[in-house]
Every structure is written in C-alpha cells, then in structure tokens.
Amino acid sequence: MEPNTLGAQPTSPLTRIMAGIQERHPHVAPGPVDDAPSENEPGHPEYHRKRRAEWALKRWSAAVPPRYRSAEATLPAVQAWADRVAADPTTAGSLLLTGTTGTGKTYEAYGALRRIAAAGSxxxxxxxxxxxxxxxxxLRPNGSPRGVEEELRRLAHIPLLLLDDLGSAKATEWVEETTYRLVxxxxxxxxxxxxxxxxxxRSSSVPDLASALGERIVSRLSEDTTVVAMTGADRRRRGAA
Ligand SMILES: Nc1ncnc2c1ncn2[C@@H]1O[C@H](COP(=O)(O)OP(=O)(O)O)[C@@H](O)[C@H]1O
Ligand SMILES: [Mg+2]
Known part of the structure; x- marks a missing residue:
C-alpha cells in the first residue's frame, strides 16, 4: 500500500476521514471548506459589516426617544459629517446644529447617529x-450619587455624545466651567x-452661544466643529410631527 501522507495509523475519526478522502481523491488538497465566501457568509467583509451595523442600530434604537424613531440625516452636510465619523471618528470633528425651536435639530442629530450606526464601522x-x-x-454638586468627577469622566469618554439644547439655560459660572471641561x-x-x-x-445682533456659555467654549468648538444652521418654520406648529 502507498504510504499515507496523513500518517499510516489514523487515529481520530477526522484523521481517518481525511485519509480516506486523500486515498480516493488524491487531487483534492485539504484546506478551508469555503475560501471564497459570498457577502452573506462569514469570512466576507460585507457580512461582518452588516452584523456590526445590526448591532449598532440596536443600540441606537435603545437610546432614541420614540418621537425620533424615524429620524434620518436629511441635510448633505450632516450626512457627510456622519460618514466622516463612520470612517474615522478621530478626524471627523464635532457637529453643531443651530436654529430656532422646531427646525429639526434633534431629529437631524438622531438621524446622524443612526447613519453612523448603519455604516457598520x-x-x-x-x-x-x-x-x-x-x-x-x-454635574451640580450633589447632582449624582456617583459624584461630579465620575459623571464628567463618563461623558468625556463615551465615543459619541449628543448634547442637546446647549445654551438654553442661563449658565452659572459652575455650568460654564464644567461644560468647558467636557468640551x-x-x-x-x-x-x-x-x-x-x-x-x-456667534452673532453681533442677537444673543449667541458665546455670550450664553462663554467665549472659551465657543472658541474650542470653532476649532474642529462643522456648524450647520437649520432654517425653516417650526415643524411642531405646522403639525409635521
Ligand atoms: N426632516 C424631518 N422629517 C420629518 N419630521 C421631522 C423632520 N425634522 C423634524 N421633524 C419633526 O418635527 C418636530 C420638531 O423637530 P425637532 O428635531 O424636535 O426640532 P428642534 O430640535 O430643532 O426643536 C419633531 O416632532 C420631529 O420629529
Ligand atoms: Mg430639540
């Protein structure tokens, strides 16, 4: 008998099967079962991207309030920012959506977060x-049992943060300081x-973020932030909600 390349004394069932295959089909080389997976099979990058997107979209769904469940990023500048975050969050910078009440800022913000999730990065x-x-x-003293420093640390370390309605309340010195530290x-x-x-x-004619939160914060924001001014009527009044 020909010497068996897989060992003359097959022991485990798998070794015996492989030896049998080799004997009957000597041209068949052992190797991965499927070395050219389709995009619906594990091993294909698209398969894994889709699994990551599904997982991220679940997290998005868990975080989004019901009102914004259908949120989409509709503005090209916001879509482009979300795509930059998906590609590389360390170089994308931040996003500031400005506009009067009801122009769709919160909707657009959750839409951007959804788009990042759907990218499956x-x-x-x-x-x-x-x-x-x-x-x-x-972040008020005694505002949390964990303490201000721990809350601030958590907010600073989360990979993606939505800070909605910045500058809506009159900032005390304390708020200004903690917001600055976070930003x-x-x-x-x-x-x-x-x-x-x-x-x-910034505006010379109407109250602006710089006057509400302090120049330091706005100058930090202006260094790496895409500012998108949202216009239009109050969608809530139009009954579009
Ligand atoms: N592009 C949009 N398509 C459909 N509904 C929208 C859109 N933008 C906003 N809305 C809805 O309009 C209402 C006001 O939007 P919202 O994002 O809360 O405004 P803002 O945060 O600027 O005050 C919400 O009920 C929101 O779901
Ligand atoms: Mg809002």
Whole structure:
C-alpha cells in the first residue's frame, strides 16, 4: 500500500476521514471548506459589516426617544459629517446644529447617529444622548450619587455624545466651567460630539452661544466643529410631527 501522507495509523475519526478522502481523491488538497465566501457568509467583509451595523442600530434604537424613531440625516452636510465619523471618528470633528425651536435639530442629530450606526464601522458604537439641562443637573454638586468627577469622566469618554439644547439655560459660572471641561476633554481626545443649540454660535445682533456659555467654549468648538444652521418654520406648529 502507498504510504499515507496523513500518517499510516489514523487515529481520530477526522484523521481517518481525511485519509480516506486523500486515498480516493488524491487531487483534492485539504484546506478551508469555503475560501471564497459570498457577502452573506462569514469570512466576507460585507457580512461582518452588516452584523456590526445590526448591532449598532440596536443600540441606537435603545437610546432614541420614540418621537425620533424615524429620524434620518436629511441635510448633505450632516450626512457627510456622519460618514466622516463612520470612517474615522478621530478626524471627523464635532457637529453643531443651530436654529430656532422646531427646525429639526434633534431629529437631524438622531438621524446622524443612526447613519453612523448603519455604516457598520469597526469603531466602537457607543452613544449617549443628554440635554444640556439634564447634564447641568447631573454635574451640580450633589447632582449624582456617583459624584461630579465620575459623571464628567463618563461623558468625556463615551465615543459619541449628543448634547442637546446647549445654551438654553442661563449658565452659572459652575455650568460654564464644567461644560468647558467636557468640551475641552472631548476635543483633546478627538471624540466627536453633536451639539444642538437655539442660539447661533456667534452673532453681533442677537444673543449667541458665546455670550450664553462663554467665549472659551465657543472658541474650542470653532476649532474642529462643522456648524450647520437649520432654517425653516417650526415643524411642531405646522403639525409635521
Ligand atoms: N426632516 C424631518 N422629517 C420629518 N419630521 C421631522 C423632520 N425634522 C423634524 N421633524 C419633526 O418635527 C418636530 C420638531 O423637530 P425637532 O428635531 O424636535 O426640532 P428642534 O430640535 O430643532 O426643536 C419633531 O416632532 C420631529 O420629529
Ligand atoms: Mg430639540
């Protein structure tokens, strides 16, 4: 008998099967079962991208309030920003959506977060959404059992943060200081944030973010932030909701 290339004394069932195959079909080389998977099979990059997108969209669904469940990023500038975050969150910078009440800022913000999830990028999809008012409450001395420093650390470290309605309440010195620390830490760590505000970033004629939150914060924001001014009527009054 020909010497068996897989060993003369097959022991395990698998070895015996492989030896049998080799004997009967010597031209068949052992190897991966499927070395050219289709995009619906494990091993194909598209298969894994889709699984990551499904997982991220589940996280998005868990974080989004019911009102914004159908949110989409509709503006080209917002879509482009979301695509940059999906490609590389460390170079995308932040997004500031400004506009009066009802122009669709929160909708657009959740839409951007959904678009990032749907991209199925390899970067971790962890999001946190809070209004600036809730954040201020949390970061007040005694505002949280975890303590201000721990809350601030969590907000600074989450890969994607939505900070809604920035500058809507009169900022105390304390709020200004903690907001600055958060904005600055996220800026230094190159973590993207979506800010929304009823106020324009800067204006000489109407109240602006710089006067509500302090020049320091707005100058930090202006360094790496895509500003998108949303216009139009109040969608809530139009009954579009
Ligand atoms: N592009 C859109 N398509 C459909 N509904 C929208 C759109 N943008 C906003 N809305 C709806 O209009 C209402 C106001 O939008 P919202 O994002 O809350 O405004 P803002 O945050 O600027 O005050 C919400 O009920 C929202 O779901
Ligand atoms: Mg809003």
């Amino acid at each position: 390899t970067h971790p999809y962890e999001i946190r959404a809070t209004t600036a008012a809730d954040m201020n409450g949390l 600055n830490e996220r800026y230094n760590a190159c973590r993207p944030t979506i800010y929304t505000s009823n106020l324009p970033a």
